[in-house]
Amino acid sequence: MLQLNFLRQNRELVLERLAIRNFKENGLVDEVIGADDKRKKIQTGADELLARRNNISKEIGGLMTKGLKEEAEEKKKEVAELKTEIEKFEKELNAIETEVHNLLVRIPNIPSPLVPAGKTPEDNEVVKEGGIKPELFAGAVPHWELTTKYNLIDFELGNKITGSGFPVYKNKGAKLQRSLIQYFLDYNTAAGYIEFQPPYLVNEDSAYGTGQLPDKEGQMYHATADNFYLIPTAEVPVTNIYRDEIVNESLLPIKMTAYTPCFRREAGSYGKDVRGLNRLHQFDKVEIVQLVHPQNSYDVLDQMVLHVEKLLQSLELPYRILRLCGGDMGFTSALTYDFEVYSAAQQKWLEVSSVSNFESFQTNRMKIRFRDSLGKIQLLHSLNGSSMALPRVLAALLENNQTETGIRLPKVIHSYFGAGEIN
C-alpha cells in the first residue's frame, strides 16, 4: 500500500499517474486523506483524555500510599466521568483507523514514468526482441504431442490423481525439469542470490504482506483446517522472510532466490490457452527477490532484467521483452517487464518471466525497513522476478528444438541432464 504522507504531498501527481492505469476510483485518494484528517482530530482528542486519566490515576496512587482514602475516592469519581468519554473516543478511533486502512489498500501502486498508457496486453510495449525463431520441419507438432511421443509428461494421469492442470512428469521429462531447476538456481546463486527453500504453505499475515490478500483470495488454494494458503509464487514466503524487520544499511542489497512449486486456482480459465503446459494449477518456478535501497531500485530492476535476458539467451530461445502498459500491470507494481519466449509449433508467445519493481508498496505493508547512515528508518524497495517459470520454458524448448528423430537440448543443460538430446 502507498504511504499516506506521500499521497498528501503528491496528490496531483498521484492522480495523474493513476490515470495511466485506468484507475477509475480517483475519489479514493481524497477520501483517504479526508479520513486521515478525521483520524488525526479524533486521536488528538483521545490522547488528551488519556493524558488526563493517567495524571489523575497517578495522583490516586500518591494519595493511596499516603493513606488519604477519602481524597482518593473523590479523584476516582472524577475519572469515572472521563471513562465513558474515553470509551466513545476509542471506539471512534478504531472505526476511523479501519476506514483509513480499508481505503488505502484499495489504491494501486503508482506507475513509474516509464509505464506506457494502455488498457490491454496489445498496448504493451515491446522493448526488445532477441534470438532466432526456428524453422520447423513439416511434421513438427506442439509440445503436448511431443511429451506423449517421448514419454515425458502424462496429463491424463494427473487428471486421475488430482484433476486437470496437475501434470505428472516422468522419465526424461522429470529429469529435464529437474536439470533446468538446478541450472536456474546455480545461475542465480552465481550472481549473488542466496538460495532459500521456504515453506509452500503460508499463513494469512504472509499472504497479506505481499498483497495476495485481501483482494486476490480466489487465486490461492486455501487449507481451511489450519487457515494456510498454498503459495501461488515463491515471492510470498521469500519476501516475508524480512517482514517486520529493520535491517542495517550495510546488509543491502538483499538478494534471494528460491525454487518452489506454485499453486494457482486459475478459476474460470479454460479453452485452448490452457492446453498442455500453457496454464497449470501446479507448476515449478525459480524466483529471484531483492530488497534494496530506495535510491537504486530502478538500476536494480535493469540488472534483474538483464539477468533474466542472459538466462534466456543461454537457453537459445527466441524471446522478447515487454514493458507492461498501465492497464496490464499488477496492482502492486510500479513497473513490470514481461519476458515471453516464442513457442514455434504453437506459433505463440508464452510468458516465462515477469520482473517488477514494487518500490515501497509491499515493504510498507510488511514493514520491511532499514536504518540509513543518519540513523533514520526508511522503507526498503522490493523487486522480484521469475528466473524462470518452468512449464512454458519446457514447452518452448521441446517445440523449438524438435527434429524428426528427437529433441536437441541447449548446451548449458547438457551437463545437468547428462545428455544433449532426448530421443
Next chain:
RNA sequence: GGAGAGAUGGCAGAGCGGUCGAAUGCGGCGGUCUUGAAAACCGUUGAAGCGCAAGUUUCCGGGGGUUCGAAUCCCUCUCUCUCCGCCA
C-alpha cells in the same frame, strides 16, 4: 494426540497492581586512552501516532475483560519448550 512450563527491547534475562518503556548483562554506536588495534573506563542505544517545539499518547506474543490505574490479575487464541505417544 496426552501432560506440564513458558512468550518482556538486536540477543540473553529481571520485573511487588501505582515514578516501568521497563533492572542487569551481552551486542551496537560515540568518546577517553593508544602510533594503530585490543583491553579497560565513560556516555549513548526500541518502534509508531499527534505536535513547529516543549511535550504527549500507544505498544511487554494476538484479542477481550477486571481496576481510578495492568508487563504484573482473569478469559481466550496463537506460538515455543520439556516429557510421553506416533512417525519420514
